[in-house]
Amino acid sequence: MSAITPNQFVCPECNQSIAVNDTMKRTLLDAGCVVCGASIQPADINDTADSVPD
Ligand SMILES: [Zn+2]
Numbered sequence: 795m796s797a798i799t800p801n802q803f804v805c806p807e808c809n810q811s812i813a814v815n816d817t818m819k820r821t822l823l824d825a826g827c828v829v830c831g832a833s834i835q836p837a838d839i840n841d842t843a844d845s846v847p848d
Pocket of ligand 1: 805806807808809810827828829830831832
């Protein structure tokens with residue numbers, strides 16, 4: 795199940811951490827943080843394909 799969420803989003807405003815797939819990544823960049831609505835930049839979403847969650 796690791797291939798489903800290759801990216802980790804951390805909100806710069808509310809510090810919420812969310813694992814996102816590519817579709818969710820684009821949605822976040824377009825619509826902002828799902829928790830607080832802050833504007834999101836590509837740098838706020840990190841590719842974690844090489845790292846293990848937790
Ligand atoms: Zn937020």
